[in-house]
Amino acid sequence: MNLLVAPFADNEFMRLALVASVLVALTCAVAGTWVVLRGLAFVGDALAHGVLPGIATALLLGVSGLVGAAAGALVMMAGVGLVTRRLRLAGDTAIGLLFVSMLALGVVITSRSESFTGDLTRILFGELLGATRGKIGVQAAALAAVTATAVTCRRPFLMLSVDEGLARSAGFSARLFHALMLAMVAVSVVTGFQTVGTMLVLGMLVAPPATGALFARRAGTMTAIAAACGAASCWLGLLLSYHLDVAAGASIVLVSTGIFAVAAVAKEVARAGRHDDELPHAHGTVHLP
Amino acid sequence: MSAAGTIVASQLAVGHGHRAVVRGIDLDVPAGGLLVLIGTNGSGKSTLLKTLAGLLAPIDGGVTVLGRAPGDDPRRTAYLPQHPVSSHTLPLRAADVVAMGRYARRGLLRPLRQDDRDAVADAMRRTGADATADRAVRDLSGGQQQRTHLAQVLAWGAEVLLLDEPTAGLDLNGRATVARIIDEERARGATVVLATHELADAERASTVVLLAQRVVSCGPPSEALRDEHLRECYGFTQPH
Numbered sequence: 001m002n003l004l005v006a007p008f009a010d011n012e013f014m015r016l017a018l019v020a021s022v023l024v025a026l027t028c029a030v031a032g033t034w035v036v037l038r039g040l041a042f043v044g045d046a047l048a049h050g051v052l053p054g055i056a057t058a059l060l061l062g063v064s065g066l067v068g069a070a071a072g073a074l075v076m077m078a079g080v081g082l083v084t085r086r087l088r089l090a091g092d093t094a095i096g097l098l099f100v101s102m103l104a105l106g107v108v109i110t111s112r113s114e115s116f117t118g119d120l121t122r123i124l125f126g127e128l129l130g131a132t133r134g135k136i137g138v139q140a141a142a143l144a145a146v147t148a149t150a151v152t153c154r155r156p157f158l159m160l161s162v163d164e165g166l167a168r169s170a171g172f173s174a175r176l177f178h179a180l181m182l183a184m185v186a187v188s189v190v191t192g193f194q195t196v197g198t199m200l201v202l203g204m205l206v207a208p209p210a211t212g213a214l215f216a217r218r219a220g221t222m223t224a225i226a227a228a229c230g231a232a233s234c235w236l237g238l239l240l241s242y243h244l245d246v247a248a249g250a251s252i253v254l255v256s257t258g259i260f261a262v263a264a265v266a267k268e269v270a271r272a273g274r275h276d277d278e279l280p281h282a283h284g285t286v287h288l289p
Numbered sequence: 290m291s292a293a294g295t296i297v298a299s300q301l302a303v304g305h306g307h308r309a310v311v312r313g314i315d316l317d318v319p320a321g322g323l324l325v326l327i328g329t330n331g332s333g334k335s336t337l338l339k340t341l342a343g344l345l346a347p348i349d350g351g352v353t354v355l356g357r358a359p360g361d362d363p364r365r366t367a368y369l370p371q372h373p374v375s376s377h378t379l380p381l382r383a384a385d386v387v388a389m390g391r392y393a394r395r396g397l398l399r400p401l402r403q404d405d406r407d408a409v410a411d412a413m414r415r416t417g418a419d420a421t422a423d424r425a426v427r428d429l430s431g432g433q434q435q436r437t438h439l440a441q442v443l444a445w446g447a448e449v450l451l452l453d454e455p456t457a458g459l460d461l462n463g464r465a466t467v468a469r470i471i472d473e474e475r476a477r478g479a480t481v482v483l484a485t486h487e488l489a490d491a492e493r494a495s496t497v498v499l500l501a502q503r504v505v506s507c508g509p510p511s512e513a514l515r516d517e518h519l520r521e522c523y524g525f526t527q528p529h
Contacts, residue, residue, distance in 0.1 A: 036378065152398065153397065155395075155397060156397070158389070159392065161377075162374055163374040168343070168344055169344065169368045170363055171363030171364070171393050213378060217385075218381075
């Protein structure tokens, strides 16, 4: 028991890391529910990488990385919309083009920094064990904003996830609510990068909600399962990181994808068991005509 | 244009983007009327329905639904697409999918009330979807899914119903159910627009539009479905 609690009881940096990462997990559970239901994982990935040049520029200029990340996310979202509409390219092609361009631009800008490797690693993989009360406050505000948006827009979000035409015929603007959905993803990425990094925040956006989708029949239940899985991943991941001396953010994401894998296998086994029970048994003789 | 018509169109051109599929559509459908759109594949039936639903902008001409631009009052117009989506990521219950038909009425935040729940239950009973109310729509047969989507449209409680091939995938009982529902909706004063390939449906209409990427004929069934029009549209006529 001591192994599970003592690292947090004895170390303030571990307590702060736990609070910060759980807030990221809850934010990502709410936004990620719609990432999974609307099929936006690639957009989420692109946003996570698209913020890199913004953060790198901000760091070079001595401005907050958060401001740079927000600017990068805005450029990315506007760029995807523009390329899709004007060039009539498929959405994933437009996203792919911008994604690699922004990633390469971020690396180029970062390479102008004197501490290139350290900066890039910090941006990509976060600084979870360096969580501060200020960062926790920003993350709590992000959670509140994302949750308020998801609760307010749950009906159009659900309809958009089923069929865009259905949402529009019910009077909900597909463009507005899709943009709000993307904004939730962007807020999760922009605020989460400080904790788990731009590479790993996508794992928190996708893995816990995907676990929720295995068992839920409603979006709210899916979010609740995702939140529980995400919070458990933070606790277990931080313990692994502490005891095995490995990277904290990556440990959390590995645990969350591991929970998904175990849940998916358990569900398949249960389904196979039910199917066997439903097969007709040879109770009698079959009479062929 | 007549001010009395529920659906009024004058020299309407419908299509996708700037490309017109059909031009020169004139309509004046009264409340309680049944407008049947019939014609060859790709003739423009679904495009016209989507335009009346406000999902496609008219390319040219004028059109009003309940005196307003299409799509302006989503509470009063319900639309059943030709291929409603049933392959949901979540195993959404049929009853929950039908309940979405009340969202236009309740908007973003107003909670569903007892009368909404009654409307959902009534719609599911009328289409026979109540038998599968608790099952996941994605696990239902094609016909059961269609009954669920039709129930969603009925739960809307709209004054105009736009139905794109609602009998697709339905058995004989299902087809009879759809015919009965259309009669019931008209009896309560709703206007129904039906895209179909069934001549029997067209013969029950108040107005028929025969389409083949143009308006071949338009009028009461006895006029619109004359042999020369059917021959012009399909290249042959129905055996009498």
